[in-house]
Amino acid sequence: xxxxxxxxxxxxxxxxxxxxxxxxxxxxxxxxxxxxxxxxxxxxxxxxxxxxxxxxxxxxxxxxxxxxxxxxxxxxxxxxxxxxxxxxxxxxxxxxxxxxxxxxxxxxxxxxxxxxxxxxxxxxxxxxxxxxxxxxxxxxxxxxxxxxxxxxxxxxxxxxxxxxxxxxxxxxxxxxxxxxxxxxxxxxxxxxxxxxxxxxxxxxxxxxxxxxxxxxxxxxxxxxxxxxxxxxxxxxxxxxxxxxxxxxxxxxxxxxxxxxxxxxxxxxxxxxxxxxxxxxxxxxxxxxxxxxxxxxxxxxxxxxxxxxxxxxxxxxxxxxxxxxxxxxxxxxxxxxxxxxxxxxxxxxxxxxxxxxxxxxxxxxxxxxxxxxxxxxxxxxxxxxxxxxxxxxxxxxxxxxxxxxxxxxxxxxxxxxxxxxxxxxxxxxxxxxxxxxxxxxxxxxxxxxxxxxxxxxxxxxxxxxxxxxxxxxxxxxxxxxxxxxxxxxxxxxxxxxxxxxxxxxxxxxxxxxxxxxxxxxxxxxxxxxxxxxxxxxxxxxxxxxxxxxxxxxxxxxxxxxxxxxxxxxxxxxxxxxxxxxxxxxxxxxxxxxxxx
Numbered sequence: 001x002x003x004x005x006x007x008x009x010x011x012x013x014x015x016x017x018x019x020x021x022x023x024x025x026x027x028x029x030x031x032x033x034x035x036x037x038x039x040x041x042x043x044x045x046x047x048x049x050x051x052x053x054x055x056x057x058x059x060x061x062x063x064x065x066x067x068x069x070x071x072x073x074x075x076x077x078x079x080x081x082x083x084x085x086x087x088x089x090x091x092x093x094x095x096x097x098x099x100x101x102x103x104x105x106x107x108x109x110x111x112x113x114x115x116x117x118x119x120x121x122x123x124x125x126x127x128x129x130x131x132x133x134x135x136x137x138x139x140x141x142x143x144x145x146x147x148x149x150x151x152x153x154x155x156x157x158x159x160x161x162x163x164x165x166x167x168x169x170x171x172x173x174x175x176x177x178x179x180x181x182x183x184x185x186x187x188x189x190x191x192x193x194x195x196x197x198x199x200x201x202x203x204x205x206x207x208x209x210x211x212x213x214x215x216x217x218x219x220x221x222x223x224x225x226x227x228x229x230x231x232x233x234x235x236x237x238x239x240x241x242x243x244x245x246x247x248x249x250x251x252x253x254x255x256x257x258x259x260x261x262x263x264x265x266x267x268x269x270x271x272x273x274x275x276x277x278x279x280x281x282x283x284x285x286x287x288x289x290x291x292x293x294x295x296x297x298x299x300x301x302x303x304x305x306x307x308x309x310x311x312x313x314x315x316x317x318x319x320x321x322x323x324x325x326x327x328x329x330x331x332x333x334x335x336x337x338x339x340x341x342x343x344x345x346x347x348x349x350x351x352x353x354x355x356x357x358x359x360x361x362x363x364x365x366x367x368x369x370x371x372x373x374x375x376x377x378x379x380x381x382x383x384x385x386x387x388x389x390x391x392x393x394x395x396x397x398x399x400x401x402x403x404x405x406x407x408x409x410x411x412x413x414x415x416x417x418x419x420x421x422x423x424x425x426x427x428x429x430x431x432x433x434x435x436x437x438x439x440x441x442x443x444x445x446x447x448x449x450x451x452x453x454x455x456x457x458x459x460x461x462x463x464x465x466x467x468x469x470x471x472x473x474x475x476x477x478x479x480x481x482x483x484x485x486x487x488x489x490x491x492x493x494x495x496x497x498x499x500x501x502x503x504x505x506x507x508x509x510x511x512x513x514x515x516x517x518x519x520x521x522x523x524x525x526x527x528x529x530x531x532x533x534x535x536x537x538x539x540x541x542x543x544x545x546x547x548x549x550x551x552x553x554x555x556x557x558x559x560x561x562x563x564x565x566x567x568x569x570x571x572x573x574x575x576x577x578x579x580x581x582x583x584x585x586x587x588x589x590x591x592x593x594x595x
Contacts, residue, residue: 074389075103078382082106087267087274087353087374088116091386092293096365097301102294108264108373110274121249121290122264122371123256123278124356125349128289130316131241131252131299132218133171133333135225135233137312138240144228147171147315154224157198161207167224169207170217171332172320176203177216180285182579186518188537193219193285200517204581208323211330211467212579218333219286233287242295245302250291255280256354263290264373266353277353277375288351293369300360300367303345317345322467324487329463342391348380355379359387366390407449407457414453415440417478422493423549430548430559431483431493444557444578448473461486498547501529509562509570512536513585522585524573533560 075091082088088106092099102118139145145154147168152158158165161176169175178200180193187196197216204212222233229236234252242250256263256278268277279285306313317336320328329337337344346359357379360367368390370383415435422431432443440456441447445465448456454475461468470486479495506526514521521536527544531553534542545553551562551570562573572586 071101071389072103075101075386078385079103079105084115086110087264087372089370089372089377089379089382090116090118090120090122090293091382092118092297092369093386093390094297094301094367095390097305099294099297106374108262110265110267116264116373117262118294119249119292120262120264120371121256121292122356122373123266123284123288123351123354124291124296124358124371125288125351125354126215127291127296127347127349127356127358128252129218130333130347131237131289132221132225132233133316134241134308134312135237136167136171136221137315137332139225139228140315141309141311145224151175151220151224154227155198155220159201161203163203163206165203165207167221168332170214170221172211172328173213173217173330174208174211174320174322175214175217176205176207176210176212177214177220178202178204178581178583179212179214179579180216180219182577183518183583184283186515186575187520188535190282191519193282194223196518199519201584202517202582204579211320211322211328211463213464214579215285222286237289245298245307247291247295247298250289250295250299252287252289254287255284256288256290264354264371266351267374268353269375274374279352284351291371293371296358296369296371297367300358300369304360304362304365304367324489326467326469326487328468335463357383359383361387361391364391407451408453410440410450410453412438418475421496421548421554422481423496423552425492425494428552428559428561430496430554430557432557496548496552497550499550501547506531511570511590512588513572514588515575515583515585517583521588531560 071093075093079089079091082105084106086106087108087110088104090104091101092103093101104116104118104120106116108114108116108120136145140147145167147166149167151165151167151170152160165175165177170177177197180197183200184191184193184196197219204210225236226233231239237252241247256266257280265276266278267274279288302308303313303316308316315332316334317331319331319336322328329335333347335344335346337346342361342363344359344361346357349356353373353375355372355375355377356370358367358369366387368383368387370379370386372379372382412435415438418440419433419435422433423429424431434441434443436447439447440450442458442465446458446460446462448458451457451472456473458469458471461470466485472484473481474484475481481493483491483493485491503526506529509524509531510526512521512523523534523536523539525532525534529547531545532542533545534540543555543558545555545558545560548554548559551564553560553562557578559576560573561576562570565571570587572584575583575585
């Protein structure tokens, strides 16, 4: 049976302290009652008023809103799957700036059987981005740098991409920088992340043209703060952010193992048990922020009350805009979503076994932080459920505006004919259509609404798919469609036509290929109607590729597109995945004699 480790609602309380607190409340109540009895103006109606009002008076004197004290059982139910013998979560809630819940469930350290507490620190993953953004904005306010500065002013080693890449492009994830998390696994593992980012000769797209989440931009931003301020980012953050806001348990560290005291270890499910699962050292991308749920609420409340100053507060929450004028729901280190009667300001985070979410609805004076130390779990989903307990019933949390597009019925057989893999005729970008729950949908993207037999709409844009585009697909034939963006730009897609290769054909692809961007050499080895791509120095690390189109091979949404010279000889290939596009490999010659 589930037994929460911390029963009290108030932070850092234990059963003995809670009992003492209740005794003090009782003493206060009896004292008030005695005062009434001794009063020469005592009346029965006054006594009746006392018994009706005492619970509210006591709760106010105790510093906790009365309505919030009724939410403990509901919060416990949300985390009821966690047991005292498994990793777990910490959840904290504040209302109108006051802490009303701080609950801990499960273990911080499975091997040592150390329980989580409200004071446990976690790797907060990408929730850290708002702190990095705030540090940059403080330097902008100090006039030490500008949002419109060319990034190469601070990183001369960064290649000249032919377009100005600004500080603000990195803050808003519109830089086009390849995400280091998608390319580090293709190196020997010893490459420093900062060095790897600065070595990339190409961008995913021209700055400002699209939105794509890029951890690389925030690695550069943290390093930029250090270079401009003349002090390590950890020191700057402590001096200008954590210290002034009283965030005593928050720090910027190389990895979670540098944390001291009450620290959560990250875990991953392993059969019937758990194994440690953390990104440490170079795999953490130059550093992590560790914090507690209570400290994160202190930050959120500071943001809501303007303690960071008018400029920083406004810029952190100002929606980004693409070059074509499209306004996004991402600002600078924060998502800002509008809902009926409320604005949700939030960010999630994940790092191996850690999952985090911090968000607030300023109009309701509500902030929620959830930190977990096991995979799989969604701190975001849990936090939304917690927030629901404190919101009015009519608040449309996390649903966004209802669509006004009314679809038509399309036979399942007709939808099935639309499914398949397609390529952009302009860029070669793959797009996969499928059918789920009676709807045509895009792999990794939204379900579509049919508005005609051959036309399908995406009435609600998703930031993580085509930069929030509310587009329309128009099938011009069974094997082709046009995608029309919300601004009217049209891109043509054609169905993939994978060729059949014989053994001689496959042998033509075999060889050794090198990427200067990655500093890696890969071998291409023929398989059975497949190609195997493997590290030359570690052939056990191999990826099997299937044919998708002439000279184009895929594994999931990973694409390898070979290049040929005028005589038809293969000279190299271009590698792409969803977060790193068009990495060039040059053919060195025949592969080694290894099997």
